[in-house]
Amino acid sequence: MSTNPYAGKRILVIDDEPDVTELIGYRLKQDSYTVEILQDPLMIMGKARDFHPDLFILDIMMPELNGLQICRMIRSDTTLKNTPLIFLTARGDTDDRIKGLEKGADDYISKPFNVKELSLRIQSIFKRIGNSGTKTTTQIQVGPVAIDEELHKLTVDGEEVELTATEFRLLKLLMERRGRVQTRENLLINVWNYDSDIETRTVDTHVRRLREKLGEDVNIIETVRGVGYRVIDR
Helix, strand or coil, rough: CCCCCCCCCCCEEEECCHHHHHHHHHHHCCCCCCCEEECCCCHHHHHHHHHCCCEEEEECCCCCCHHHHHHHHHHHHCCCCCEEEEEEEECCCHHHHHHHHHHCCCCEEEECCCCHHHHHHHHHHHHHHHHHHCCCCCCCCCCCEEEEECCEEEEEECCCCCHHHHHHHHHHHHHHCCCCEHHHHHHHHHHHCCCCCCCCHHHHHHHHHHHCCCCHHHHHHECCCCCCECCCCC
């Protein structure tokens, strides 16, 4: 019997390199996930709607339709937009990581990669999704900005605003801890579930995206220079 608490979760892997998909598929099946492999990126949306994945693992550099384009399509689809997504790619410099996160990815792993690390990153994503519903209070409001955890919905001045799953977790945490400064490291641990140092620019990128979506109410997120961020009542 599998000891993986997320056994049976559906993972869709999109990569045009057979050696890579074979390696990933073998490891994920060992971890008791339900896995579908796709090497033709043009088939992604049809396959995803049929398979209903709990997670995407997506290469960036593919012919005809690249991973960034596919990510944008997924985030625009009403049934798939909140599904977590990991970019797995040879493009590993900082600018490429930031670009991937800006497009809505939840994580980013560079090739060549360690399959054990990939497995742990996947479990970390499922863990934080599972923990996102443990609060008894489902509605939090700061001024005109309100989130409903049960419905996974953000409204600003009564108008619904679309967020990715990671953006929602980040804003929820900041609003739950309004008035208290959250360091970048603390946010990485609590939102991204990392317990070791990674790029703190990941936090800055997501905060910038949140501010863009909050529009005129951007000022509820305050930067504490050299430390981190906090939500304040206007």
